[in-house]
Amino acid sequence: MAIKLITYGHKKKPKSLGLGVFDGIHKGHQAILSQCDALLTFNPHPVTILHNTITLDRLTTVEEMTHYIPQLFVLEFNKMIANLSAQDFLNKIILEKINPSHIVIGYDYHFGKNKEGTPELFKQWCNSHNVPITIVEPISNTDQIIKSKAIRTHLKEGDVNQALNDLGHPYLMIGTVIKGDSRGKELGFPTANLKFPTEKLIPKKGVYKGNITIENKPYKTMIYIGNRPTFNTKTTTVEAFILDFKGNLYDQTICLYIEQYLRPEKTFPNKEALISQINQDTQNAYGP
Amino acid sequence: MAFEGILTVNKPAAITSYDVIRTIKKIIGKDKIGHAGTLDPFATGILIIAIGRKFTKQLASYQAMPKTYRFTIQLGTETSTLDPDGEIISESPISTPYTIQSIENTLNTFKGETKQTPPAFSAKKIQGQRAYKLARKGKEVKLEPTTITIHEINLLNYDPKTQQIECRINCEKGTYVRSLSRDIALQLNTVGYTKTLVREAVGNHTLDTALTIDQLENHLTKN
Numbered sequence: 001m002a003i004k005l006i007t008y009g010h011k012k013k014p015k016s017l018g019l020g021v022f023d024g025i026h027k028g029h030q031a032i033l034s035q036c037d038a039l040l041t042f043n044p045h046p047v048t049i050l051h052n053t054i055t056l057d058r059l060t061t062v063e064e065m066t067h068y069i070p071q072l073f074v075l076e077f078n079k080m081i082a083n084l085s086a087q088d089f090l091n092k093i094i095l096e097k098i099n100p101s102h103i104v105i106g107y108d109y110h111f112g113k114n115k116e117g118t119p120e121l122f123k124q125w126c127n128s129h130n131v132p133i134t135i136v137e138p139i140s141n142t143d144q145i146i147k148s149k150a151i152r153t154h155l156k157e158g159d160v161n162q163a164l165n166d167l168g169h170p171y172l173m174i175g176t177v178i179k180g181d182s183r184g185k186e187l188g189f190p191t192a193n194l195k196f197p198t199e200k201l202i203p204k205k206g207v208y209k210g211n212i213t214i215e216n217k218p219y220k221t222m223i224y225i226g227n228r229p230t231f232n233t234k235t236t237t238v239e240a241f242i243l244d245f246k247g248n249l250y251d252q253t254i255c256l257y258i259e260q261y262l263r264p265e266k267t268f269p270n271k272e273a274l275i276s277q278i279n280q281d282t283q284n285a286y287g288p
Numbered sequence: 289m290a291f292e293g294i295l296t297v298n299k300p301a302a303i304t305s306y307d308v309i310r311t312i313k314k315i316i317g318k319d320k321i322g323h324a325g326t327l328d329p330f331a332t333g334i335l336i337i338a339i340g341r342k343f344t345k346q347l348a349s350y351q352a353m354p355k356t357y358r359f360t361i362q363l364g365t366e367t368s369t370l371d372p373d374g375e376i377i378s379e380s381p382i383s384t385p386y387t388i389q390s391i392e393n394t395l396n397t398f399k400g401e402t403k404q405t406p407p408a409f410s411a412k413k414i415q416g417q418r419a420y421k422l423a424r425k426g427k428e429v430k431l432e433p434t435t436i437t438i439h440e441i442n443l444l445n446y447d448p449k450t451q452q453i454e455c456r457i458n459c460e461k462g463t464y465v466r467s468l469s470r471d472i473a474l475q476l477n478t479v480g481y482t483k484t485l486v487r488e489a490v491g492n493h494t495l496d497t498a499l500t501i502d503q504l505e506n507h508l509t510k511n
Contacts (some may be wrong), residue, residue: 006445007441007446007454008388008446008448062389066448114361174387215384
């Protein structure tokens with residue numbers, strides 16, 4: 001098994017390299033990112049390789065991560081990498097493959113086989129290799145340290161707006177526009193049906209306010225996440241009603257930013273009631 | 289006795305594969321010197337050289353070995369030679385950056401056996417004539433596609449600012465990286481040419497054991 005490392009961005013040696021999974025790019029991660037011009041991340045999420053049974057929903061896919069940093073190193077995480085000793089990880093990957101001028105890690109960064117690598121060990125290695133290292137302390141929101149795991153849970157089934165607050169930025173979802181059943185168009189609200197990678201975390205069902213960026217211009221958007229009770233109750237669909245936009249987006253890759261959770265989904269007795277509610281939602285979100 | 293044997297040379301850029309042979313001839317004056325597969329002037333890396341009749345007979349077996357190339361594709365621009373030494377013949381500006389996934393998916397379609405049309409500027413023969421001779425005269429060059437085999441193809445880097453993709457492949461003989469870059473770009477709905485090319489290995493012969501041009505004289509006259 002060879003070491004597979006893909007670089008996104010320029011190929012020059014990074015001045016300041018941050019290491020971690022950074023799933024979510026939450027406020028804690030941002031404390032690291034703000035000091036880096038490059039990141040080293042792992043794909044798939046190491047947890048899925050170390051514990052074969054866990055499937056993990058990604059708050060941030062590798063593609064989405066490229067939006068937050070100019071140079072991204074993606075190391076394919078597999079059993080071979082998981083079994084590298086802490087020293088081998090540092091020498092064979094950090095030094096040999098990347099050779100950064102400065103390292104930035106979080107207070108809880110562990111690496112190498114059985115997590116034997118600690119921030120303290122990293123510090124010792126950096127000292128002997130004359131590479132300055134910064135270890136970043138945790139960021140808390142009131143009394144709890146901000147963690148990706150809690151954000152995942154909240155986005156899926158809890159307090160979505162608290163999760164968005166902990167993220168510190170809108171929730172980015174990069175997906176493609178696929179053909180829907182034109183139901184939205186029939187109601188007078190043409191909607192884009194969006195498809196996301198299977199590992200991407202879809203927030204809980206409901207109505208959201210957000211924006212979609214098309215050719216670098218953001219458009220106010222209402223987002224509906226839910227089942228289609230009339231059709232397949234198992235698949236969750238994400239529909240975006242883009243205000244003030246006319247055009248065909250089929251097959252295009254778009255950046256959807258979820259800004260705020262507005263209300264849970266509701267079933268309506270008839271078409272008119274649904275149209276009235278959509279108008280109300282839009283007014284509540286963006287004014288008349 | 290003058291040096292005889294197989295050499296792996298790390299060809300630098302800007303010289304032809306035959307220039308390397310000329311350099312060796314100047315040093316040892318031997319007649320029977322050959323190489324096992326041309327590297328274009330813009331390319332660098334392993335050139336297998338055979339010196340002496342006993343060894344030039346082995347060249348075919350080296351030519352047949354699988355090779356590893358690391359190369360960069362410049363997207364959005366097409367050149368006449370499919371490399372940086374030719375003229376720009378078309379530009380296809382890229383509006384939205386590609387995603388890593390879409391590039392990887394495209395590269396994977398070239399894995400295994402596929403059909404490839406060699407470049408017009410190549411040593412391939414058309415009715416006895418070298419294709420590059422016809423291309424230089426401005427004549428239309430129609431080459432038949434051949435079957436190529438790529439064992440491994442990996443994305444190393446994608447720079448959305450310069451729109452360059454860096455890849456590494458391991459392939460069987462007969463693969464033209466210049467054509468591969470062209471075809472990868474086409475699959476990405478644009479044009480492209482090979483900006484850099486390094487032959488990193490021929491069989492098990494890798495760059496770390498290859499001689500530089502400067503080391504040749506010493507190596508050949510030591511015996």
